[in-house]
Structures are given as structure tokens and as C-alpha cells.
Amino acid sequence: MPEGDTIRKLAERITQRFAGERVERCVTRDPRLVGVDLTGTTLVEADAVGKHLLVRFDDGRTLHAHLRLDGSFLVGPRSPRPAWQRRIELWLTSGWLTGVDVPVLGVLPTAAEGDVVGHLGPDLCGPEVPDLDEVVARLTDAAASPLAGALLDQRNVAGFGNVYAVELPFLVAVSPNQPVGTITGLRELVALGTALIRTNTARGPRNTTGRRLATNDHWIYGRRAHDRARPCPVCTTPLAGWDEAASPWRRVSVWCPSCQEETPAREADLVRARRLLALHPARRDPSYPKPAELH
Ligand SMILES: [Zn+2]
Numbered sequence: 001m002p003e004g005d006t007i008r009k010l011a012e013r014i015t016q017r018f019a020g021e022r023v024e025r026c027v028t029r030d031p032r033l034v035g036v037d038l039t040g041t042t043l044v045e046a047d048a049v050g051k052h053l054l055v056r057f058d059d060g061r062t063l064h065a066h067l068r069l070d071g072s073f074l075v076g077p078r079s080p081r082p083a084w085q086r087r088i089e090l091w092l093t094s095g096w097l098t099g100v101d102v103p104v105l106g107v108l109p110t111a112a113e114g115d116v117v118g119h120l121g122p123d124l125c126g127p128e129v130p131d132l133d134e135v136v137a138r139l140t141d142a143a144a145s146p147l148a149g150a151l152l153d154q155r156n157v158a159g160f161g162n163v164y165a166v167e168l169p170f171l172v173a174v175s176p177n178q179p180v181g182t183i184t185g186l187r188e189l190v191a192l193g194t195a196l197i198r199t200n201t202a203r204g205p206r207n208t209t210g211r212r213l214a215t216n217d218h219w220i221y222g223r224r225a226h227d228r229a230r231p232c233p234v235c236t237t238p239l240a241g242w243d244e245a246a247s248p249w250r251r252v253s254v255w256c257p258s259c260q261e262e263t264p265a266r267e268a269d270l271v272r273a274r275r276l277l278a279l280h281p282a283r284r285d286p287s288y289p290k291p292a293e294l295h
Helices: 004-018 132-141 147-152 162-171 186-203 270-276
Strands: 023-028 043-049 052-057 061-066 072-076 086-092 095-100 104-109 240-242 253-255
Touching (some): 147 162, 162 253, 162 270, 186 270
Antiparallel strands (some): 023 086, 043 052, 052 061, 240 253
């Protein structure tokens, strides 16, 4: 699933390629876009708020999209996908912008963007460093929610997807099932996640290990529960997990039942996180928790 960092990069690519270009032709094949025609407008810029993509035009309209699991945008070349999958196709001066299988798509007045993104928590991948106190306050309001579910809830914080909902709890040795209200060090945990996602947005593949930077490399995301061949990389205990149907937050999850034991109260282990991220450039991000904040 595309995470906030992926959408931010997509928005930047669209802006770099097409800002200032005229829409020569607009083809829509989506019932929600019946009657919409952007022909003759100029694409001003694209922006991302959390996992929402906003493409703004000079006539005061915005194309809003959420990619969920399977949607994508092709920027530049003509899409080879069958016509029925190309929900929206913009013929711009120098190329095509095509939304393929985009499940949430609409056009609205730019002034009304708040209607679709106003409910979101602070945006981790925006140009400004997000207000971490606000994120922590929103998470704390969800005291009974399991950590992973709270991180994925875009009303708390916009941008984390399932990679971070698996990797962040592992880095700080907290179970993804641990209720948020029982965790101390939430601010540092969020700061760490912010540094990781912002570094990955700026730098390239979504990497949470820092070991092989050119790859989408993760500690335990993508591993399966009870797989003895791929146990916990720290203590070699076989991982535990949820499949999508059993998971309280409806996403596949894994965790180490030993490192990330669920306990009545739990402190985010920032010393472990710093050790695991010793090679990761997120260490140099301004959001990264300072040694003085570690205890
Ligand atoms: Zn372990």
C-alpha cells in the first residue's frame, strides 16, 4: 500500500513534470467524474496530505485521489493499461497523467479541500516538520487502541502505512497490540517514525534498516508468523502475527513475542532503536530523538 512518503514523491513528480502545462484533453471513465472536464485548464501543482493526492488547476478546481491498495498514477508516458482501468487520463502539453484503478477519485473546489483532508492528523511528509505534540495528543486520546492501529489511523497522524506500523513497534520493542495509553516514550517513538519517513521521502526506497540503502529493506515487515527460517533478526524467536482477517486493525502484522512482549505498561526502548538504526541516515534528520531525550 502506498504510504505518505510514496504519495509525497508522486506529487513532487507530477509538479516537476507538468506544473504550468495546459490540459489539452481530459478523458474520464469513472462514474464519480461524469460531466467533469478539465480541458483548457492549466495544472498548477500537485500536493500530498497524508495518503491523499491533490492536483490543483488554475480554474480553482482540485482533482482528489486516494490510492488505497491498488491505485496508481502514471506520470509522463501513455499508459498501456486497458481503457477501463484508466479512470482518468489528462493529455498535457508534454505527456500524459493517468490514474489507473484509483478507488477514490473526485473533483472539488480547491477552496473545499478541507472537506476531504481536514479530518487528518498532522502530515508527516509535508514540507513543514509536523507538530509532534499534536500527534502525541491525538494518539493519547486513543488510549485503548493498539499501537499499530493508532499509527495507521490517519485522524491521529497522516502518512504512516503498514510498513511503519510493523517496523516502528519492532524498533522500539513494543508490541503492535500494546494499548497506546500504556506506553511511555510515545513522543520519542513518533519522532523516530517521523525521522524515518521524512528521510525515506527525501532519499529513495522505503528502508527501515539502513543496511542496504538502495533497497526496500525492512527488519520484519514482509516476514510471516511462525516461519522458523525467518525468525526475529534480533533474538531469533519465531515471529507471531495477525493475518488480515484476524487483525483488529485489518492489516497483516508480525511482531517478536519475546522482544515485543505485551506487558501491563511498556516503555519505548530508544536505546535499542538507536542501535538498530546506527547505519540509517534518519539519525541526521532534525526530528530524530536526541541522545538527551534518551533514558
Ligand atoms: Zn526478538
